[in-house]
Amino acid sequence: MRFLARSVGRQHQATIDRVNAAVDAATRIVEGKVRGCVGPVEVAVASSSGMWELVAEAHRPMFGRQDPHAWQHDRNAFGTTTITKSGVLVVINAQACKGKATEVDKTLLHELTHAVQFNRRGARDLILRSLANNYGIDPMTEREARAANRRVDADEREAARMERHHRLLAQSIA
Template identity: 30%
Template sequence: MKLTVSTHKLFGYRATLRTAKRLAEEAVRVVERAVPGRMPDVQVVLTSERHLADVTTAAEWETAGCTDKRVQARALRSAKRLARDTAGRAIPLADGGVLVVVNVDQHPNEATFAITLVHELVHAMQMSRKDVRERLIAGLRNDLGVEKQSRRLSREHERCLEAEEKEAYGAEYLAGRLVPAAAA
């Protein structure tokens, strides 16, 4: 398991990057012990609300194999609308790793950052489970119009996403082990 923490078009946040590296290493250890699965290679990218959509959509296009410029433009517009409310996202990468993108504008302190980091790392652990990565990539390809899914598979994908989201929200209490203020 390899962990990389970096920034994307984020200047003057050196202290935030140091804090993120420290918290990410601890969070990986805590989540690995508490959540079933195997932690894949994780790249944590800190960025602002303005650049969140750029980073996430570029990773999704690469993973899904989307080359249609009109579809890419539509996906980017949609992601920019959602970026304001997004604290973080976990995206499967083509090489088998996971990209965790964190919106630093949504995190005023270490406690909220720790909660988001634990939540997204739980999603990373889920992607290591049997058939989850393939299902997520197939859903991504369906959303981008690269390869359509049947309605049955699409509904099953949505049900699985809801269950995975519940599991991730249920594991957020683990952030209290990283930063005591997150337990409140």
Template identity: 30%
Template structure:
């Protein structure tokens, strides 16, 4: 399990990057101990909403196998940018088996908020290592990029599993209090 913390299109956030590097290792160890699954290699990237959309879309295109029409890719990136303004973080599985965790610095103003977001997204990283999850995500991304259709049953199953995974991630946010005391109280 390798952890890498970087920034993308951010200037003047050196202190935030330093804080992220300090919190990343204990967060990964804590989530790895308390959530079923195995922690893959994790690349944590601090960025803004536009950078989140750009990096997530590139990772998802690669995950879907490439060969995506530029118009479809641009449409997905615009939709991700709209959603990204209100999102604190996002975890995306990568084609090589690792996970890209994108953190929106505009939504995470304090170390406590950052710790909560980081724990939430690392729980998703653990979920990606479970049996069948990665294949389901690839199938859904291929459907979104108009490469391969999925049935309505598969789409409903994906939505149901996604909701369960979100509930699990929210239920584990209490772990952030062990990294930054009082994180959830703020």
């Protein structure tokens, strides 16, 4: 696992420190509860705009040059997870999480759950297909899009349920 801070100032040091302290324990909790492996994952802390720049950078080797502004639909998101050419990228939004250790913990658990989901059989191919559709590279049929959206909805519900383990995470790093 690789950890990095990107486009964040000193005012976000507490968030960076919390993510750094909690990421290994959060990974163990998620892998134990979800029964899977996060696999090769990079965890980053970034500003609101830096978060979407990291997503665009992660997609560039797979889909060509991408515009990070296309992803800035939710500047208040606590985090996001996406696939990369070699694994998964989890990004925590330092601005949204500033001063909120509980939200950092919940976000780590939520986003690392997506990392496990993205390593399930067939998930990576579906995500690649969905992203290619979203970028207008290779359109999906309506049936394929509905199936992909159902998968995303189910994954979101599972990730949201993992957030309830934030107290366990806080206790494990105290």
